[in-house]
Amino acid sequence: MILVADNLRITNSVIERAIMEMNPKPVIEMVIKCTKAGAKAIDLNCGPLTRQTESRISFLVKTVQKISDLPILLDTANPVAIEAGLKASQKKTIINGFSLEPAKLAKILPLAKKYQVDIIGYLLHPNGQVPQNSSERLDIALNLFLEFQKTGLDVSNLIIDPIIAPLSWQNGKTQNREILKVIQTLPELLDFPVRIIAGLSNLTAGGQNAAKNRCLEKAYLSMLAAAGLDIILLNILHPKIVQHALVCDLLLNENIFTWEEIPS
Amino acid sequence: MILVADNLRITNSVIERAIMEMNPKPVIEMVIKCTKAGAKAIDLNCGPLTRQTESRISFLVKTVQKISDLPILLDTANPVAIEAGLKASQKKTIINGFSLEPAKLAKILPLAKKYQVDIIGYLLHPNGQVPQNSSERLDIALNLFLEFQKTGLDVSNLIIDPIIAPLSWQNGKTQNREILKVIQTLPELLDFPVRIIAGLSNLTAGGQNAAKNRCLEKAYLSMLAAAGLDIILLNILHPKIVQHALVCDLLLNENIFTWEEIPS
Numbered sequence: 001m002i003l004v005a006d007n008l009r010i011t012n013s014v015i016e017r018a019i020m021e022m023n024p025k026p027v028i029e030m031v032i033k034c035t036k037a038g039a040k041a042i043d044l045n046c047g048p049l050t051r052q053t054e055s056r057i058s059f060l061v062k063t064v065q066k067i068s069d070l071p072i073l074l075d076t077a078n079p080v081a082i083e084a085g086l087k088a089s090q091k092k093t094i095i096n097g098f099s100l101e102p103a104k105l106a107k108i109l110p111l112a113k114k115y116q117v118d119i120i121g122y123l124l125h126p127n128g129q130v131p132q133n134s135s136e137r138l139d140i141a142l143n144l145f146l147e148f149q150k151t152g153l154d155v156s157n158l159i160i161d162p163i164i165a166p167l168s169w170q171n172g173k174t175q176n177r178e179i180l181k182v183i184q185t186l187p188e189l190l191d192f193p194v195r196i197i198a199g200l201s202n203l204t205a206g207g208q209n210a211a212k213n214r215c216l217e218k219a220y221l222s223m224l225a226a227a228g229l230d231i232i233l234l235n236i237l238h239p240k241i242v243q244h245a246l247v248c249d250l251l252l253n254e255n256i257f258t259w260e261e262i263p264s
Numbered sequence: 265m266i267l268v269a270d271n272l273r274i275t276n277s278v279i280e281r282a283i284m285e286m287n288p289k290p291v292i293e294m295v296i297k298c299t300k301a302g303a304k305a306i307d308l309n310c311g312p313l314t315r316q317t318e319s320r321i322s323f324l325v326k327t328v329q330k331i332s333d334l335p336i337l338l339d340t341a342n343p344v345a346i347e348a349g350l351k352a353s354q355k356k357t358i359i360n361g362f363s364l365e366p367a368k369l370a371k372i373l374p375l376a377k378k379y380q381v382d383i384i385g386y387l388l389h390p391n392g393q394v395p396q397n398s399s400e401r402l403d404i405a406l407n408l409f410l411e412f413q414k415t416g417l418d419v420s421n422l423i424i425d426p427i428i429a430p431l432s433w434q435n436g437k438t439q440n441r442e443i444l445k446v447i448q449t450l451p452e453l454l455d456f457p458v459r460i461i462a463g464l465s466n467l468t469a470g471g472q473n474a475a476k477n478r479c480l481e482k483a484y485l486s487m488l489a490a491a492g493l494d495i496i497l498l499n500i501l502h503p504k505i506v507q508h509a510l511v512c513d514l515l516l517n518e519n520i521f522t523w524e525e526i527p528s
Contacts, residue, residue, distance in 0.1 A: 167515075177516060222483045225487075250437075
């Protein structure tokens with residue numbers, strides 16, 4: 001699994017202020033911390049950025065890329081921010097992301113084609129609602145794939161995010177079990193080894209007990225890995241979770257890591 | 265998952281001496297510890313017991329059952345010990361176990377019928393060798409099931425153990441990935457919800473680093489659980505592994521545990 005840091009997020013007030021004030025220091029510090037912790041890519045979750053959109057996203061992308069060669073994920077629903085981020089970026093960039101929502105199909109998906117970059121598709125209904133079972137998710141995946149193919153991009157540019165449900169939701173457990181099935185089924189359904197990403201922090205969103213959250217994340221992360229997940233978006237500053245992710249890879253893949261490379 | 269303690273084993277020198285001397289105290293102490301730690305059944309791994317077979321197994325079974333109502337697993341390759349254990353037992357007893365080895369088919373499998381008890385079948389070749397892939401394991405499972413059916417026992421008396429490979433084996437990782445597939449496939453292949461057991465301690469047998477062993481066990485245990493494992497035989501005195509097993513159940517099953525029941 002490729003580990004993507006979700007730490008550069010506007011919901012962190014230090015990062016939020018840094019973006020608003022275009023102050024590079026907190027951003028650089030965070031990128032350095034994430035890289036040391038083992039991140040292989042960095043998600044830039046900058047929110048809608050409704051004001052000074054272009055200058056702020058451009059500041060963020062350039063600041064990160066000044067000190068890091070890691071791929072970045074432009075994680076925003078604002079197509080103006082995405083396009084400005086793509087223009088500012090000098091390194092590998094992934095759009096995070098689109099869905100069957102008409103506005104996203106119209107404004108975000110075409111940017112992947114225009115800039116020839118990877119794009120993440122969310123398994124959500126056109127109205128933004130979360131599907132209720134694996135069969136609905138697989139239908140959505142097929143429709144998403146059809147829309148993606150209309151762009152003419154190569155299938156290898158598509159990444160799918162089944163959207164982990166918070167366990168605090170009434171049917172969160174059920175949804176997350178269904179997601180395991182979906183991850184196992186997607187490559188066969190789409191008839192190519194589609195890459196699949198998931199955001200682990202969603203699982204315990206709203207959970208107040210940190211020890212409990214880490215236990216649940218570890219247990220579910222192994223299940224995701226065994227189901228065939230390719231990319232995990234997570235708080236890379238939880239060392240025990242990172243270690244657990246690497247141990248999963250150790251068990252599931254030949255010759256990727258030796259134990260000695262796994263931080264203890 | 266049902267948690268079965270593998271701690272009452274003759275490879276523990278304290279337990280070995282207690283069995284040899286028929287001294288109940290260390291056995292009772294271990295049963296109490298295992299029960300407090302969350303064991304729902306106790307495996308009595310007494311080795312071949314070549315001398316004083318009947319009196320020793322009878323001592324062991326009676327000592328355990330004097331203070332515990334938990335089901336016991338008679339874990340020995342010696343059919344004389346198994347029959348004596350079955351005679352001594354007053355409570356639920358499972359034979360652990362048989363395989364396609366001719367001596368086991370001839371001497372151990374019939375005891376399940378005679379005493380109308382559950383029996384565990386190992387996915388091993390008739391010569392005792394470990395199969396090399398999932399296809400060999402599934403062939404063996406079919407043959408094992410055919411042999412089991414000849415006894416006339418109800419299918420619900422059969423439990424299958426795919427035999428986890430030590431990671432220290434050259435192809436241990438590959439074998440254990442194959443086992444995940446086998447666990448997922450068996451109920452469909454045999455066309456009934458066959459119960460599946462696995463012994464987690466095998467995974468890290470020979471591993472000298474306890475922290476590393478626990479990490480690997482946690483990661484693989486979640487994968488086993490998600491694949492559909494029903495019963496896990498493990499060192500119940502590793503509280504973090506027990507917690508992890510309960511968290512897996514919390515994620516995979518409705519209304520079995522609430523977090524508050526899981527020891528922290």
